[in-house]
Amino acid sequence: MSIALAPGFTEPVFDAQRVFRAVMDATARPATVQPLATDLAPPAPLTPELAAVALALADHEAPLWLDAALAAVPAVAAYLRFHTGARIVEAPDEAAFALVAEPDAMPPLGAFAVGTDEYPDRSTTVVMAVRRLAAGQGLACEGPGILGRADIAIAPLPGDFLVQRAANRALFPRGVDCVFVAPGSVAALPRTTQILPEG
Amino acid sequence: MRAAMRDDLPFPRTEVGKETEAYNFAYLDEQTKRMIRRAILKAIAIPGYQVPFASREMPMPYGWGTGGVQVTAAVLGPDDVLKVIDQGSDDTTNAVSIRRFFAKTAGVATTTKTREATLIQTRHRIPEEPLRDGQILVYQVPIPEPLRFLEPRETETRKLHALADYGLMHVKLYEDIARHGHIATTYAYPVEVAGRYVMDPSPTPKFDNPKMDMCAALQLFGAGREKRIYAVPPHTRVRSLDFEDHPFRIQTFKQPCALCGAEGGYLDEVVLDDRGGRMFVCSDTDFCEERRAAGHRGAMAADGDAAGETR
Ligand SMILES: [Zn+2]
DSSP states (O other), X not given: OOOOOOOOOSSHHHHHHHHHHXXXXXXXXXXXXXXXXXXXXXXXXXXXXXXXXHHHHOBTTBOEEEOHHHHTOHHHHHHHHHHHOOOEESSGGGOSEEEESOGGGSOOGGGSOBXXXXXXXXXXXXXXXXXXXXXXXXXEEESTTOSSOEEEEEESOOTTHHHHHXXXXXXXXXXXXXXXXXXXXXXXXXXXXXXXXXX | OOTTXXXXXXXXXXXXXXXXXXHTTTSSOHHHHHHHXXXXXXXXXXXXXXXXXXXXXXXXXXXXXXXXXXXXXXXXOTTOEEEEEETTBSOSHHHHHHHHHHHHHTOOEEOSOGGGOSEXXXXXXXXXXXXXXXXXXXXXXSOOOTTTTTOOOHHHHHHHHHTTOOHHHHHHHHHHHHHHSSOOOOBSOXXXXXXXXXXXXXXXXGGGHXXXXXXXXXXXXXXXXXXXXXXXXXXXXXXXXXXXXXXXXXXXXXXXXTTTOOSSSOEEEEEOSTTSOEEEEESOHHHHHHHHHTTOOOTTOOSSOOTTOOO
């Protein structure tokens, strides 16, 4: 069986820079929604934005983990391997980046690498494809990068996401950082962001 | 001090032609940029923590800020407008060379105006004009570890950071007080970021420390020789370490800038002649020039341009 691989970035140098910059802006300003345009057409259920983040940041030094939905389609791993050179790891805590197509079915944040007290940077960044990202409503967030308070609506999320995030926050400086991609946009909740209780 | 001035550094000339140019955009190869970009994301997520990275050789000596240059190279895009300052000045050989390096290797627009820049690389100063949302300030850092002079062993300083055990630093500052009656540290004055990590702000005068606190711009720090990247996200608390009975204070200057009359800025002493003549002028050259262009005059400003003239 031969698989025709979908192409990678049209302009690898500039596309990678642009995607990185969008993720950086999102991380530096948690709970804001940053534009992330991409013309990638990867095999489903890998979304163009998930693929863009992976192609911009993963390589042989930064392995990828795929959630069950992505792992079920061999063409997804083939596409990512070809365009990034990254290893695809089975264990979530061995990944530099975890790609998640179905956030409501993913393992708990605690299953990923959280780093050590001396090297808290040796952690997984969990990149989740969501249907909806909207600033100005939803979760109320505080922390570095946020002037006062910022609200963001993200859907879908794991049912007990707030509990998981609170546990993640308590590990600081260890912890995982969350990046969310939706069609044409990206947002982030790094480990420092505190989600305020509702009400 | 600036004896090693050279007009032209041996920067590689990129071939004209899209593919080659793209490959060498901002000098670094793509693999290196990705590695630095990942380190930058971690640095932002863990404010004040020093992320190790595999620093690359750059076509300039370490003293020229290769850490800052690598961070800038990894962040910079074709639409950026770059400003480079060295001790507040856009015109030193170091600033001019780095600006030219990126104009050549990345084709980006450059400026001396703080307001127009999207990315400012700096050595030893923070611009006087408040930075705005969306701007990025990249610091060149020689020694990133604030505890290094107190504890030379990397394994030990790493432990101290892990435990947030900054007692050594407080002891050092308190010894200053015991000896001098005040905290004698005036440069690279240690700060606590977001209530957790103690960080070296690079050898900026402590005068600039308050500008780091709740700064609207993203602050990135690159140390090339020591292979560390760290960051302060926008709108983040940066507190200069102090004591209740000895609160942190910045330097003040007795007179305003001799050229533009600005009060409350950071001034450099300029020797005018060999008979002890001297004046104090803004270290931030763009700030000073803007004020003079707007008609402000200091005591030594002749009509026309008196800047730096000696007789
Ligand atoms: Zn002045």
